[in-house]
Amino acid sequence: MTKRWTLVCLAIALTGMVTGCGALQRQTERERGGQAETQNEVTLQVFTNLPDRCSGQGLAEQMLFDAYMEENPQVEIAVEALEDEAYKAKLRAYISGSQMPDLITVWGEPEFMDQLMEAGVLVELNPADYEGYGFTEHSLDGFSQGGRLYGLPRNRDIACFYYNAGMFEEYGWQVPETFEELLALAGRIRERGLIPVAMDGLDQWPLNIFFTDLMQQNCQGDLNAVLTEALAKKNFSDDIFSLGMDLLGQCTAAGLFQDKFETSDYSTAQHLFLDGKAAMFYMGSWDMDMARDPRIDAGMREEIRVFFMPPLKEQADGSRKLTMWHGGGYAVTRNGANREEALKLLSYMMRPEGWPWAVLENGACISAQEGEEPEQREGTSLQSDFLEALSLAESFSGVPLADRGDTSFRQACLASILELALGHITPEECRRALSFSY
Numbered sequence: 098m099t100k101r102w103t104l105v106c107l108a109i110a111l112t113g114m115v116t117g118c119g120a121l122q123r124q125t126e127r128e129r130g131g132q133a134e135t136q137n138e139v140t141l142q143v144f145t146n147l148p149d150r151c152s153g154q155g156l157a158e159q160m161l162f163d164a165y166m167e168e169n170p171q172v173e174i175a176v177e178a179l180e181d182e183a184y185k186a187k188l189r190a191y192i193s194g195s196q197m198p199d200l201i202t203v204w205g206e207p208e209f210m211d212q213l214m215e216a217g218v219l220v221e222l223n224p225a226d227y228e229g230y231g232f233t234e235h236s237l238d239g240f241s242q243g244g245r246l247y248g249l250p251r252n253r254d255i256a257c258f259y260y261n262a263g264m265f266e267e268y269g270w271q272v273p274e275t276f277e278e279l280l281a282l283a284g285r286i287r288e289r290g291l292i293p294v295a296m297d298g299l300d301q302w303p304l305n306i307f308f309t310d311l312m313q314q315n316c317q318g319d320l321n322a323v324l325t326e327a328l329a330k331k332n333f334s335d336d337i338f339s340l341g342m343d344l345l346g347q348c349t350a351a352g353l354f355q356d357k358f359e360t361s362d363y364s365t366a367q368h369l370f371l372d373g374k375a376a377m378f379y380m381g382s383w384d385m386d387m388a389r390d391p392r393i394d395a396g397m398r399e400e401i402r403v404f405f406m407p408p409l410k411e412q413a414d415g416s417r418k419l420t421m422w423h424g425g426g427y428a429v430t431r432n433g434a435n436r437e438e439a440l441k442l443l444s445y446m447m448r449p450e451g452w453p454w455a456v457l458e459n460g461a462c463i464s465a466q467e468g469e470e471p472e473q474r475e476g477t478s479l480q481s482d483f484l485e486a487l488s489l490a491e492s493f494s495g496v497p498l499a500d501r502g503d504t505s506f507r508q509a510c511l512a513s514i515l516e517l518a519l520g521h522i523t524p525e526e527c528r529r530a531l532s533f534s535y
Contacts, residue, residue, distance in 0.1 A: 153386030157455035199433035205239025248428035292375035
């Protein structure tokens with residue numbers, strides 16, 4: 098286990114210990130004062146996909162929980178936190194059980210939300226309760242079904258390349274403005290004995306985002322509409338799929354990713370970048386907290402910059418496109434023990450002075466809510482870069498391809514895109530796998 102993740106695990110353990118000690122201390126003080134308030138205490142069970150409580154979104158979330166408990170001393174918030182895939186597996190176990198946690202992480206994507214809708218485990222929310230919260234246009238769509246709202250989004254997620262600006266300057270490399278320049282840069286980086294782009298291939302979903310990103314940057318029309326129609330008709334013959342598959346094959350043929358990238362998980366790929374072995378790291382805006390994470394060397398933190406997938410030279414017409422969607426959020430469960438208190442916590446967290454401010458102050462992500470201009474609050478240069486890109490963007494991709502269908506489609510899409518990237522299947526075989534997966 099790396100030093101970084103050893104510290105993360107220690108922080109998680111310490112967070113649990115502090116919460117427990119705080120509850121014991123308050124109960125002891127009440128007993129000493131002769132107050133009979135113990136029976137009125139509420140313990141909210143929160144299940145989240147943010148196990149790192151030291152920085153980024155996990156820290157922002159914990160800060161809000163701590164503030165809520167401070168303002169509501171009768172409430173204890175017990176946090177269970179797991180990484181995404183482990184979280185989803187445990188959530189399925191909760192759904193099949195008799196009682197769920199009170200507040201849970203949800204993703205505003207059909208593949209995820211449809212399962213929860215079918216199971217009927219979420220409380221319907223009243224949109225009027227969140228008027229004035231500043232949720233951006235369409236941000237609630239993925240958390241709704243049949244005109245009814247079942248969750249609130251946290252973020253606007255944006256696919257990107259993080260790069261080591263110091264390394265680029267040292268070797269005289271330029272940020273690529275076209276896809277052809279990206280591949281040429283990969284060759285020059287390889288000549289230095291370095292990895293061009295660290296890629297998490299083991300988890301497969303980052304490669305799915307990368308594939309969607311390739312299509313978004315080179316689609317002549319509205320990619321979101323194209324993907325929606327393809328899923329509806331179970332037909333992936335549109336030229337943009339062929340182009341995306343061809344470009345993905347060119348990336349792996351050019352050695353853009355590390356050797357055996359299919360065996361590297363998230364933390365391995367990230368550390369290749371942070372340890373100076375890779376010039377770039379492909380991931381998303383949720384990792385912008387690297388610029389403030391105290392566990393990362395200060396010199397490295399200052400060198401991290403960001404750019405976005407460049408289009409083919411022939412497509413470089415100056416239009417601004419982003420692979421962006423509304424990712425994780427929160428929902429209240431129907432059979433949790435403390436539904437009403439969980440609804441209060443949700444409203445407290447997502448108020449304009451709650452989550453949007455917390456993630457801005459921690460340089461954690463881009464909130465799904467509009468707030469004051471970033472210059473009115475100190476953020477990081479990475480945060481400013483993402484906000485600028487958002488302000489200039491003319492079109493957005495919507496949810497990545499694999500997360501638009503059911504579980505069978507997701508599994509087939511993730512597996513076939515990886516197999517295509519590795520050269521194990523042809524584009525035609527990949528299209529067939531997508532068409533017959535659901």
